[in-house]
Amino acid sequence: QKEVEQDPGPLSVPEGAIVSLNCTYSNSAFQYFMWYRQYSRKGPELLMYTYSSGNKEDGRFTAQVDKSSKYISLFIRDSQPSDSATYLCAMSGAGSQGNLIFGKGTKLSVKP
Amino acid sequence: SAVISQKPSRDICQRGTSLTIQCQVDSQVTMMFWYRQQPGQSLTLIATANQGSEATYESGFVIDKFPISRPNLTFSTLTVSNMSPEDSSIYLCSVEDLAENTGELFFGEGSRLTVL
Numbered sequence: 001q002k003e004v005e006q007d008p009g010p011l012s013v014p015e016g017a018i019v020s021l022n023c024t025y026s027n028s029a030f031q032y033f034m035w036y037r038q039y040s041r042k043g044p045e046l047l048m049y050t051y052s053s054g055n056k057e058d059g060r061f062t063a064q065v066d067k068s069s070k071y072i073s074l075f076i077r078d079s080q081p082s083d084s085a086t087y088l089c090a091m092s093g094a095g096s097q098g099n100l101i102f103g104k105g106t107k108l109s110v111k112p
Numbered sequence: 113s114a115v116i117s118q119k120p121s122r123d124i125c126q127r128g129t130s131l132t133i134q135c136q137v138d139s140q141v142t143m144m145f146w147y148r149q150q151p152g153q154s155l156t157l158i159a160t161a162n163q164g165s166e167a168t169y170e171s172g173f174v175i176d177k178f179p180i181s182r183p184n185l186t187f188s189t190l191t192v193s194n195m196s197p198e199d200s201s202i203y204l205c206s207v208e209d210l211a212e213n214t215g216e217l218f219f220g221e222g223s224r225l226t227v228l
Contacts, residue, residue: 043219098145102155
């Protein structure tokens with residue numbers, strides 16, 4: 001079993017739809033949870049960061065962490081064509097110092 | 113946030129050759145990290161480059177294959193040695209967001225290598 005599992009998609013939705021992206025993980029030591037967005041031929045950019053369990057909202061984006069289920073989610077409301085990208089979940093434990101464990105990424109396409 | 117520049121952005125290489133990737137950061141950082149993103153695979157940490165000491169390699173990666181230099185606090189290089197088609201990948205340089213101190217990483221644009 002890989003440490004982090006993420007459905008690679010691709011996922012295609014119409015503009016305005018609510019998108020749900022998910023990752024599961026096996027290492028209970030993970031405390032820091034991140035979502036990165038990666039446009040084609042670009043490096044990943046940090047989208048959302050959450051420490052431990054709970055929700056975090058930033059505009060149209062909401063990140064959720066459920067440590068009891070080892071499950072994290074990213075919701076995108078009112079999706080836009082500009083949201084078309086690959087979304088990577090990443091996580092780490094205390095003192096990991098740059099060693100983030102990534103999912104494989106979900107490729108999202110938002111159709112106008 | 114940090115601005116990270118990588119060169120080359122892409123290259124096509126012949127089997128058996130070596131290529132050096134450069135990474136320049138716009139601020140001084142203690143640690144720089146090199147990741148690999150193979151097609152259809154997760155980003156994976158290759159090694160951590162510390163200024164003034166040997167790089168620290170993750171399991172499955174060795175110095176002979178991926179020698180790293182770190183001559184100062186803003187620059188690092190990663191060499192992919194004796195390349196084979198399996199080394200075709202995107203190689204990414206990254207640094208931590210020290211202002212937040214949460215382990216978040218900034219990434220460069222990546223260097224896309226194709227080995228024939």
